[in-house]
Amino acid sequence: MFEITKMIRRFITKLNAFALPRDQQEPALPGHEFRCAQCDLLQKMDAIYAGQGASCARCGHHLCSVPLNPFDTPLAYALATLILLVLSCAFPLLNLRIAGVESQMTFLSSAKSLVDADFGIVANVLLSCVLLIPALFLCAVIYLAVALKWSLHWPGLRSVLRLAIRLEPWMMADVFVIGILVSLIKLAMLAQISFGLSFWAMLLFAISLIKTVTVFDVHWFGFQLDHLAGLPARHLRMNGAKSCTVCGFFNARQAHQCERCHARLHSRRPHSVSITWALLLTAMLLYLPANLYPMMITESWGESTPSTILEGVLLLWRMGSYPVAIIIFVASVVVPLVKFISITVLCIAARSKSKQGALHYTRLYRMTELIGRWSMVDVFVVVILVALIHMGKIMSVLPGVAAVSFAGVVVLTMLAALSFDVRLIWDADQRAEK
Numbered sequence: 004m005f006e007i008t009k010m011i012r013r014f015i016t017k018l019n020a021f022a023l024p025r026d027q028q029e030p031a032l033p034g035h036e037f038r039c040a041q042c043d044l045l046q047k048m049d050a051i052y053a054g055q056g057a058s059c060a061r062c063g064h065h066l067c068s069v070p071l072n073p074f075d076t077p078l079a080y081a082l083a084t085l086i087l088l089v090l091s092c093a094f095p096l097l098n099l100r101i102a103g104v105e106s107q108m109t110f111l112s113s114a115k116s117l118v119d120a121d122f123g124i125v126a127n128v129l130l131s132c133v134l135l136i137p138a139l140f141l142c143a144v145i146y147l148a149v150a151l152k153w154s155l156h157w158p159g160l161r162s163v164l165r166l167a168i169r170l171e172p173w174m175m176a177d178v179f180v181i182g183i184l185v186s187l188i189k190l191a192m193l194a195q196i197s198f199g200l201s202f203w204a205m206l207l208f209a210i211s212l213i214k215t216v217t218v219f220d221v222h223w224f225g226f227q228l229d230h231l232a233g234l235p236a237r238h239l240r241m242n243g244a245k246s247c248t249v250c251g252f253f254n255a256r257q258a259h260q261c262e263r264c265h266a267r268l269h270s271r272r273p274h275s276v277s278i279t280w281a282l283l284l285t286a287m288l289l290y291l292p293a294n295l296y297p298m299m300i301t302e303s304w305g306e307s308t309p310s311t312i313l314e315g316v317l318l319l320w321r322m323g324s325y326p327v328a329i330i331i332f333v334a335s336v337v338v339p340l341v342k343f344i345s346i347t348v349l350c351i352a353a354r355s356k357s358k359q360g361a362l363h364y365t366r367l368y369r370m371t372e373l374i375g376r377w378s379m380v381d382v383f384v385v386v387i388l389v390a391l392i393h394m395g396k397i398m399s400v401l402p403g404v405a406a407v408s409f410a411g412v413v414v415l416t417m418l419a420a421l422s423f424d425v426r427l428i429w430d431a432d433q434r435a436e437k
C-alpha cells in the first residue's frame with residue numbers, strides 16, 4: 004500500500020512538473036542572437052523549451068526543434084536503429100521462386116553480386132548509402148548523446164558533431180526500401196515472391212532512422228557542447244558576423260574556423276557558383292550515357308535483352324504496371340531534369356544583379372535538396388533484380404553501364420546542390436533593393 008501511495012505521489016509530481024508555467028521551467032535553449040544560414044538575416048531567438056522549435060523569421064529555414072527528452076530520445080532511437088540495421092543484414096530480404104527454382108537475397112549478397120558482375124562502384128554506393136553512412140551517423144549520435152548526458156569530456160566531440168551533420172543527406176535506407184517494393188511489383192507477374200525476415204527489419208530501420216534524424220537537434224547538441232566546454236555565456240550575446248553553414252553557430256567576424264564544429268568559415272563559400280556549375284555540367288554529360296546505354300541486361304535461354312531506362316518504363320507500361328512505370332519515370336527522368344533546371348536557375352539567380360523573389364529561389368533550393376536522393380530508386384531496383392535473378396540459363400539479370408552513369412548523375416547533382424551557397428541569392432536580392 005505504501006508503495007502504491009509513493010507511486011501516485013511520484014505520478015502527481017511528474018504531472019505538476021509538466022503543468023508548470025513556462026516561466027518556472029528551465030529553458031532548453033536560452034534566448035540568443037543568430038544569423039540565418041540560408042538568408043543571412045541577423046535575428047534574435049527567444050528562449051526555447053523542450054518540445055518547442057524555431058525557424059528563421061524571413062525565409063522559414065528550420066533552426067531547431069528540441070525534443071521533450073533531448074538527451075534520452077535521440078540516444079534511444081539511435082540504439083534501436085543500430086540494432087535494426089544489424090538485423091536487416093542478418094537474414095534474407097526477399098525469397099523468389101521461378102519455375103520451381105528458388106533464390107534468396109540478403110543485403111550483403113546484393114552487394115556481392117554487383118562485385119561479381121564487375122560493378123564494384125555501384126556496390127560501393129549501395130554499401131555506403133544504405134549501410135556504412137547510417138551506421139557512422141548512428142554511432143556519432145550515440146557518442147555525442149552519451150558524452151553530453153553524463154558530461155564526459157570525450158575526444159573529438161566537435162568533429163563528431165560536424166561528421167554527423169555532413170553524413171545526414173547521404174543516408175538512403177528509405178530509398179532502398181522503396182526500391183525493394185518497386186522490384187517486388189515488377190517481379191510479381193513473373194515469379195512467386197515472399198518477404199524475408201530482414202525486409203521487416205529494413206523497413207523499421209528506415210523509419211527509425213528518419214525518426215532519429217528528426218530528434219537529433221544539431222543546434223541543441225551544439226549548445227550542450229559549448230556548455231560542457233564552459234562557453235555558454237559567450238554564445239548568448241556576441242557581436243558576431245559569420246554564421247557556420249554546417250552547424251549554424253554564430254561566430255565572430257574575424258574567425259576562420261567555426262568555434263563549435265571546427266568547420267572552415269567563409270562569409271560566402273568561395274567559388275560556390277563555379278563549383279556548382281562544374282558539378283552540374285558533369286552530371287548533365289553523364290546523363291547522356293545513363294539514358295542511351297542499357298540500365299540492365301536480362302538473359303534467358305541464351306537470349307540477352309538489354310533495356311535502357313525509357314525502354315524499361317515503356318515495358319512496364321505495356322505490361323499494365325502503371326504505378327511502377329510512373330514511379331520509375333518520375334525518379335529516373337523527371338527528378339534529374341527538374342534538378343538540372345532548378346540548379347541552373349539558382350546559379351543564374353545568384354549571379355544576376357536585378358531580380359526579386361529570393362524567398363521563391365530559397366524554396367526551390369530546399370526542394371532540390373529534398374528530392375536529390377530519390378533518383379537512386381532505379382539504381383537500387385537494378386541492384387535488387389541482379390541479386391535476386393541469377394538462375395543460370397532460365398533467367399539472369401546483369402547490370403548495364405547506365406547504372407554506373409546514373410548513380411554518378413545522382414551523386415553529382417547532390418554535390419552540386421550542397422556546394423551552392425544559397426545566401427548569394429539574398430545578396431543579389433539586397434543589391435536589387437538598393
Ligand SMILES: [Zn+2]
Pocket residue numbers: 039040041042043044059060061062063064
Ligand atoms: Zn533565413
Ligand SMILES: [Zn+2]
Pocket residue numbers: 247248249250251252261262263264265266
Ligand atoms: Zn560550425
